[in-house]
Amino acid sequence: MMDYIQEEQATLVEILQGFVPKKEEKRAAIENLLILATGSSANACLAAKYAMEKLAQITVTIEEPYHFNHYGHLSKEIETVLAVSQSGKSASTIDAVAQLSKQDIYTIGLSSDPESPLAQKVNESIDLGTGIETVGFVTKGYVATVLQLYLIGVSIGYSKGILSDDQVSTIKSQLGEMIEAIPQVIDKTIDFFEKNASIFKLANRFVAVGYGPNWGTAKEFETKFTETLRVPSQGFELEAYMHGPYLEANHEHVLFFIEAPSLNQSRSQLLHDYIASYVGKAYTITTATAKNSDTLGLDVACEETFSSLLLVIPFQILSYLGAAAKGIDLSKRIFDDFDQVLKSKI
Structure with a gap:
């Protein structure tokens, strides 16, 4: 991977x-x-x-x-x-x-x-x-x-x-x-994981919140984390999360806020600041420079339109490293007969 x-x-x-x-x-x-x-x-x-x-x-x-x-x-x-x-x-x-x-x-x-x-x-x-x-x-x-x-x-x-x-x-x-900039994105993400490995090892619920094109990034986070870390993981559009799903937030949850330059960025940051005290950890993954240790800043000049191309890469890496931290061997195939029985692939 x-x-x-x-x-x-x-x-x-x-x-x-x-x-x-x-x-x-x-x-x-x-x-x-x-x-x-x-x-x-x-x-x-x-x-x-x-x-x-x-x-x-x-x-x-x-x-x-x-x-x-x-x-x-x-x-x-x-x-x-x-x-x-x-x-x-x-x-x-x-x-x-x-x-x-x-x-x-x-x-x-x-x-x-x-x-x-x-x-x-x-x-x-x-x-x-x-x-x-x-x-x-x-x-x-x-x-x-x-x-x-x-x-x-x-x-x-x-x-x-x-x-x-x-x-x-x-x-x-x-x-x-x-x-x-992809090599620096990879290096920054690996460094970020190493500083937060214990969180990934222990967490049993992950949530990502994105807006604009990064709603798609949040959904791919959901797919990758579910496939690899194999614990409940869900990606939400920013406004959709604020209309009900936030009510399940508790100290066992790890949240990721996905941010790129946008009029919606301040709303995402407001939600982050509000919910941070109610969850175990609230991280920010952004194209900007990191302002604190809970932010993975890619430090790449990038307009919102194309930001989803880069912002997904940290989640790909975190899913792989997070699975390893949980002791999951991704090289060991599971449900080998799934496609054959369900006929989902030709």
Whole structure:
């Protein structure tokens, strides 16, 4: 798992350098995009949704494919569907695309395997650019998905004439500078964990609160911590946490507040200051510089739009190191027959 995290910078550099937008008719026609994804892929889509809508001036709707296939209704406004599955083998996503192919809907697939079952079902297949990630707790594939979604947004915006060549160049430069900072993000996170290892070892309930694109980061925290530390872990959107879930807060809880420059940052900080005395520990993970020992400051100049690309990396590392602190051997597979019995993967 850590090996894949260490590979993230090189992978993202390659993806970004290989991106050359072209004027594409199919991209220019997109106004309302439906994304089908589940698990970490869905979290990545939520993390990238704000950037895609801003860059391309489109409306993005994200649906769980199984629910959509069995209970959903395809709006007449939707002209394009993007199916996201890192493995390309998610049965629910493939089934949903198969049903949509019977209608006059243009389908795009994003996966790490150009020969995957999903790639065979869509009108257009995009290679995630990571190769097959053999560890079940996806990390490199997650950040690659977020970046690829940003670039799809850029591609749509460029095809529509919303983004100029100079603007595309500026965006690529911004993303490049962020990607260049990944090694320092990794080092800072490892140092932060080492100073707080006892908290992770003993805690039995973790909660993360994020806003804007980092609602997606909070949901990926939920997925990763649940998969690896195997204790109750939940990610909330800032305002949603303030409408009920805060009532369960107690001294056995460890909270993470995920922050990037935003009008909502002061509200997050106000909640942090209020709830800190009611929980065991309240940490802040921020793109800014750390102001105290309970803050992991990445110290990276980064606008909120793209902040989710970097802010997820600390949680990937903390999930791995936290599991080790609890004595959990992540190399030992559990529930080996799950996909076969439940038919969740093809």
